[in-house]
Amino acid sequence: MKKTILLFTLLCASIIGFSQSFEGVVKVTMQALEVPADMKGYESMLKQDLTISYKPGKSKVVLKGMMGTTTVYTDSLKKEIVMLMDMMGQKIATKTALTDDSKSPASADLKGAKITKTSETKKIAGYNCKKAIAEMTDPETKKKITIDIWYTEDLGTINTGSEINGILMEFVMETQGMKMQYLVNSLEKKAVPESEFIIPDGYTYQDMDALKGAFPELGK
DSSP states (O other): OHHHHHHHHHHHHHHHHTOTTOOEEEEEEEEEEEOOGGGTTOGGGGOEEEEEEEETTEEEEEEEETTEEEEEEEETTTTEEEEEEEETTEEEEEEEEOOTTTSOHHHHHHHTSEEEEEEEEEEETTEEEEEEEEEEEOTTTOOEEEEEEEEEOTTOOOOOSSSOOSEEEEEEEEETTEEEEEEEEEEEEOOOOGGGGOOOSOOEEOOHHHHHHHOGGGGO
16 A cells, blocks of 8 residues: 555656756645545545655655655666655665666656546646546556546646656546545745755665565555
């Protein structure tokens, strides 16, 4: 379950993260709009707030939830992704190589999707947004899923490798019996200091298999 949520977050964030022209801070809420009957009453546990900072070639995603804080640093110059997890009294980190395939996983998924643009429009966080519907196959369940995407071109067009060339502002999809929403609350284009991307000390680095052993939820 938590693996699905984390991947959902990173896929959405990556659309903005590797725009080489964007610099600023985005604040996002990710939550369950609908849950299976056996999860009723637990919706608040699935709500997570994110703060995403960007400089050209760099991004920092801070995800805060009831279990603790996860921070993901991406650096295209160093070609690495560092994930820090501060949960349940443990401070563990993992580092992976940033390859061409991992630079924009969201773009890769959208590229293989059937995209239908609609005439619907609305404002999100003060930006004019357009709606598109993406249809693709869930890689885990092999079932067809439909994703409602709201994006803005107010800050320029972004090459995602698909027909959607804008910054993702809202994303609603159904997976594992849940309807999940990613919603941008604020998007501010501003200078972000280099100090924001300095990775702190105090974490024990492990490979991904060891990390899954420390946090079994990642493997689910």
